[in-house]
Amino acid sequence: MQLFNFVKNIFLKSFFFSLFAIISLNSYAEINNKICLILDKGGKDDKSFNQSAYEGFLKAQSDFKITKDSKYVTVKEDSQSPHFIRTLSNGDCGLIIAVGFNNADIVGKMAQKFPKQRYVLVDSSIKETNIRSLSFQEHEGSFLIGAIAAIKSKTAKIGFIGGMEIPLIKRFALGFESGAKYINPKIKITETYVGVSPAAWNNPTKAKELALSMYNQESDIIFVAAGASSQGVFDAVSDMNKKNNKAETKKFVIGVDSNQNYLIPGTVLTSMEKKVNSKIYSAVKDFIENKFTTGVITCGFADDGVDWAYDTYNKQLFSNEDIKKINKIKQDIISKKINVPDYYKVGK
Missing domain, CATH: 3.40.50.2300 (Response regulator)
Incomplete structure (x- = not known):
């Protein structure tokens, strides 16, 4: 009987510990599935670089299981960049995507301060163990x-x-x-x-x-x-x-x-x-699928990172x-x- 009770207690402890771990992991996954995008001054309607980044973010929101409170913010004044990145790095977002060279220095500093935070830095080549830098050629x-x-x-x-x-x-x-x-x-x-x-x-x-x-x-x-x-x-x-x-x-x-x-x-x-939209989409996909890697990623012709646009609007030229x-x-x-x-x- 004592042996039976001993085994039962071990089993129950193991069961509740596993249940707690599963709940904790699910909660952690939910927190980490919040994606935050920081746009540079041009904003999401610049018909250019920022808009491309925003479109990649929207497509990722549509296609992947990221939280509904995933969001984007736009840097309108230089002083806002450090504030946004510092605030979001403090456990609010699982993945932070920062667009433009103006955000590079502060992302580099925050990456050292928050080593468990994951970042995507667009248009830079900063080497930190928790940053994926997208270097467009x-x-x-x-x-x-x-x-x-x-x-x-x-x-x-x-x-x-x-x-x-x-x-x-x-x-x-x-x-x-x-x-x-x-x-x-x-x-x-x-x-x-x-x-x-x-x-x-x-x-x-x-x-x-x-x-x-x-x-x-x-x-x-x-x-x-x-x-x-x-x-x-x-x-x-x-x-x-x-x-x-x-x-x-x-x-x-x-x-x-x-x-x-x-x-x-x-x-x-x-x-x-510059295929900013597709590279941001891929970064979110990798993150959600637990395949996210860091380092400087080169995005040139060979990597489908840049190209010239040839379509129905200019074909006749x-x-x-x-x-x-x-x-x-x-x-x-x-x-x-x-x-x-x-x-x-x-x-x-």
Whole structure:
């Protein structure tokens, strides 16, 4: 009888301990299935980088078992970034996704302070054991975009307008210039920036002024990488083409980050896509399925991280010969036959 009672007590203790563990794990899983997205200043309606991130987040919300209180916040002032990331890191979210280089430093610091917290950092290469850094190879995409601009330009004059003058955007600019000169070494490229502070991402009026100046000086194609300021360039190209609707003098714009071809069909030559939406979606999927890995993940042509946008909105602008030439350059970048210069490594 004593042996029976002893075994019974052990069994009951084991049973209740296991039950408690299961309940605890389920509660823990529920807490950790809360996903928090921090958008940069452009916000979810910038028709560009942040919008792409937001769309990936929404699709993940729809497809996976993440809690209903998963949320996004938008950094509108520089001081908000540390506050948001610090607050969310204190056990509120299982996975924190921070978009943009402006959030990189504080994420790096919080990752050290909260080693059990998991982060996804978009557009950075910070190495911490609890961060997945998505490093998009914008110089590869911009090289191809520059080549496309040189192939299609009738004036042999093209332009680049960046948002904030920082190494990341100069990486776009150097890739664009290199690609254009790969096609036409004598092509003239005008390069300028909206500003030197974060406000440069939200100043479409200044971007429009810069674009009009370029178009009036015979640049017929402008590649813009300026966040919400990019809208000013789209407005400028529309105004220019309304004043002069001759096909031989038509002006074009090249979009960035998201596929922006639909914004002005037939006038957006193409867009340099960074597949932020799909990479965020994959990160959430990995997290939910307990397959989440950290480290710096490279997102270039070979990784389906960048591409040029070719669809029904711009299809009529390219001949079969153009497409063959463009695809050949893309494959040569993937195979390393073309060595794309990287501003991060070579400067300018």
